[in-house]
Amino acid sequence: MQFQTLVASHIEYLRPYALHFTRIEDSADDLIQDTLMKAINYRDKFQEGSNLKAWLYTIMKNTFINNYRKATKVNKVVIQTDEIYAESLLHSSTRNHAENKFIRADIEKALGKLTDEYYKPFTMYFEGYKYHEIADYLEIPIGTVKTRIHIARKLLKKSLKQYKNI
Numbered sequence: 001m002q003f004q005t006l007v008a009s010h011i012e013y014l015r016p017y018a019l020h021f022t023r024i025e026d027s028a029d030d031l032i033q034d035t036l037m038k039a040i041n042y043r044d045k046f047q048e049g050s051n052l053k054a055w056l057y058t059i060m061k062n063t064f065i066n067n068y069r070k071a072t073k074v075n076k077v078v079i080q081t082d083e084i085y086a087e088s089l090l091h092s093s094t095r096n097h098a099e100n101k102f103i104r105a106d107i108e109k110a111l112g113k114l115t116d117e118y119y120k121p122f123t124m125y126f127e128g129y130k131y132h133e134i135a136d137y138l139e140i141p142i143g144t145v146k147t148r149i150h151i152a153r154k155l156l157k158k159s160l161k162q163y164k165n166i
Contacts, residue, residue, distance in 0.1 A: 003046075007039045010056055017057060021064045031067075035060040051133050058127050103163065110159035114152055121145050122152035 011032060018028035018035075038059050039046070046055055111119065124134045125145075135142040 003043050004040055006052065007036055007043075007056065010053055011036070013053055014056060014060060017060060018064075021060075031060060031064055034063050034067075038063060050137055051129060054128050054130075054133065061128075106160060106163070107156075110156050113159060114155060118148050118152040118155065121148045122156075125149050 014032050014035060015028065018031040019025070022028045022031055035056060039056055042059075046052070111123070114122065121134050121138060124137070125131070129137075131142050131145050135145045138145070
């Protein structure tokens with residue numbers, strides 16, 4: 001079966017998930033279409049034998065989040081005034097996107113320090129795979145999967161301890 005046909009066969013499973021995000025049928029259809037297009041465009045990223053439905057759900061969730069972020073940036077109103085109010089200073093100081101880039105870089109660095117033994121099960125779990133799916137994919141017992149994810153969390157907490165109170 002061709003990849004495009006296989007992906008398209010999951011539309012009925014994607015619809016409720018899309019409606020959960022958008023709550024509007026037309027927007028849900030657009031989200032499904034974007035998801036299918038990204039899946040087809042990035043088919044080389046899909047690992048044969050892994051859970052296609054979970055992969056599509058992850059693409060849909062990330063697409064929705066990215067679209068939402070774009071929409072909120074477009075909908076922001078810029079107020080120009082000569083007066084400086086404490087409220088506007090507080091708002092601008094708490095919305096520092098540069099800080100988020102540093103945090104993300106630190107997280108990626110901490111993930112990069114994990115050995116593949118811990119990295120793979122942790123990232124798969126984070127992407128939405130269930131324990132049994134990870135165990136089947138990695139061909140290891142489910143208890144080992146849970147242990148590796150637990151150890152990965154502990155290692156990441158240790159690497160990212162400077163963000164404990166954020």
